[in-house]
Amino acid sequence: MKAKVSASRTQAVSKIDPRIYGSFIEHLGRAVYEGIYEPGHPTANEKGFRQDVIDAINELNVPLVRYPGGNFVSGFKWEDSIGPVEDRPKRLELAWRSIETNEVGLHEFMEWSRQANTEVNMAVNLGTRGIDAARNLLEYCNHSGGTYWSDLRKENGDEEPFNIKTWCLGNEMDGPWQIGAKTADEYGRLAEETAKVMKLVDDSIELVVCGSSSSKMPTFGEWEYTVLDHAYENVDFLSLHLYWENFENDLPNYLAKSMEMDRFIKDVVAICDAVKAKKGSDKQINLSFDEWNVWYHSKDADAKRDPWDIAPPLLEDIYNFEDALLVGCGLITLLNNADRVKIACLAQLVNVIAPIMTIKDGKVWKQPTFYPFMQASNFGRGTVLTTLTEAPTYDSAEYKDVSYIESTVIHNEEENEVVIFAVNRSEDSELQVESVLEGFDGLSVKEATELAGYDPKLTTKENHDAMEIKSNDSVELNDSKVSATFKPLSWNMIRLSC
Structure with missing residues (x-):
């Protein structure tokens, strides 16, 4: 099969956040x-954090980590997570029916984030709590000193403020499974008042308001409109x-499901x-796709x-x-969709529906999903160009006109390179792809790789080295035209110097 991808240096979607x-x-x-x-692990540092896990995270080059939930946050009392560790209470954690020891709390996580070279996207509890708890937490984290909460932070070991800049106003508040779930009007009013107060404490922060937890929710659309009608001027992201x-084991339909994501965004x-x-507003609300992933293998x-264990193996999709x-x-x-999607969070990072897995007292290993995320995060920086794609299509059980x-196409101005990422969805046919890149002179191939040739059901659980990114030697250049062969069922990356 043949396909053509065209892009111009002068036609851009957006700079990538x-x-x-x-x-x-x-x-x-x-x-x-x-x-x-994991204190006591052979790689654990003086704070108990596994250095081998930090090293793997650094390979992914993750700039932002959402914390501490998720469903967990809707029953969380943040004050439990500060002060001497030996004085912190153990709690019944109702979202996942476990025991939370609070051994790792706010200060510990902020220390971990510094070691992992990432910023924190902090969530506040709008399930069982509200305005006061949120503003107090923000004051504790971000105020320089001279007040009760900021001075308490200093007493607890951090003289300088954490300066957390991105905050989530609760989590999935439309979901009946959520502790303290609310109607759109209830949540919209609470989110608006909480946002207003938080920005009085620190007007440099950006706030994410809850949209629908799925496009299949019966309140989808109405929820977004109502919540934003209340909170529009004081929030920044939805x-x-x-x-x-x-579950159907239908590979052509499964690989088409990214179209659902695209439709949801639009x-x-x-x-x-x-x-x-x-509202006649000049303000634009952008999107935070702050939970996305595959999740079904472990359900x-x-x-x-059985409930009430400490750190049970939950959601460990292989x-x-x-x-x-x-x-x-x-x-x-x-x-x-980088013109409107400015934040996204692969859920999650380690062990729980994650690209990185750990063995207690043992090794860290990488799941197959680690590899495309690693390449996209490290090399997908700069400006997304507008592309025109001509390719054969197919129909699946749920989707029509699915491009193979x-x-x-991304122009990384700082590195003077053009990067192409592509997936061939076909199970049995190679794609002969011609990419026409207008406005770029002196192109040369910097790197061309593929993740290809594996059985669709192959995992890396038993053999951690079962998959690897390999070189793709098929790439040829003719002025502004790049020709390449993408193997059946393949993830591909081409980096070109320009």
Whole structure:
């Protein structure tokens, strides 16, 4: 099969906000305990954080980590997580029916974030709590000193403020599973008043208000409109959440599910702009896709678990090659919507539906989804160009006119390079792809790689080295035209000097 991708240096979608490569650590399962934190592990540093996990995270180049939830945050009392560790209470954690020890709390996580070279996207509890708890937490974290909460932070070991700049106003407040779930009007009013007070404390912060937890929620659309009608002028981002599954074992349909993400983004943008028009506002609300991933492999096992353990193995999906391809399609979709998607968080980072897994007292290992995220985050920086794609299509069980190629073209001005990411969705046909890049002189191939040739169900659980990114030697240049062969079921990257 043949395909053509055209892009011009002068036609851009948007500059990429690096926060689009964010991730997520929740007090859930083994994400924190036995994940990022395991005192006594051979690689653990003086704070108890696993250095091998930090090294793997640094390979992913994650600029932002959402914390501490997730569903967890809607029952969380943040004051439990400060002060002497030995004095912190153990609590029944109701979202995931576990015991939370609070051994890793606010100061410890901020220290970990510094070691992991990432910023924190802090969530406040708008389930069981509200305005006062949120403003006090913000004062504790960001105020320089001379007040009760900021001086308490100093007493607890951090003289300088944390200066957390991105804050989430609760989590999935539309979901009946959420502790303290609310109607759109209830949440919209609370979010507006909380946002107003938080920006009085620190007007440099950016706030994310909860959108629908899925585009399949019965209140989708109406929820976004109502919440924004209340909170529009005091918030900066609207959140979106999406998880993919393949219970039907239908690979062509599964790999087309990134189209659902694209549709979700465009629908929510339309709602944001409708509220903007109604209000006659000059302000643009952008999107935070702060939970997205594949999640279905572990659900049966999780349903059979007894409650009230400490750090039980929850949501430990073992990903395969087809999951990596869909994650690659998701990354490309986010990039192609970079004009409005400014934050995104792969949920999650370690052990819990994660690209990085740990063995207690043992090694860290990488899931198949690690590889496309690593390449996108490290090399997908700069400006996304507008692309025109001509390619054969197919129809699947849920989607029509699915292009066999999912691709994006990025101009990295700082590195003087053009980067192409592409997925070939075909199970059995190579794609002969011609990329026409107008306005670029002196192109030369810097690197061309592929993740290809694997059984769709192959995992790296037993053999951690079962997959690797390999060189693609098929790339040829003819002035501004780049020709390449993309193998069936493949994730591809081409980097060109310009």
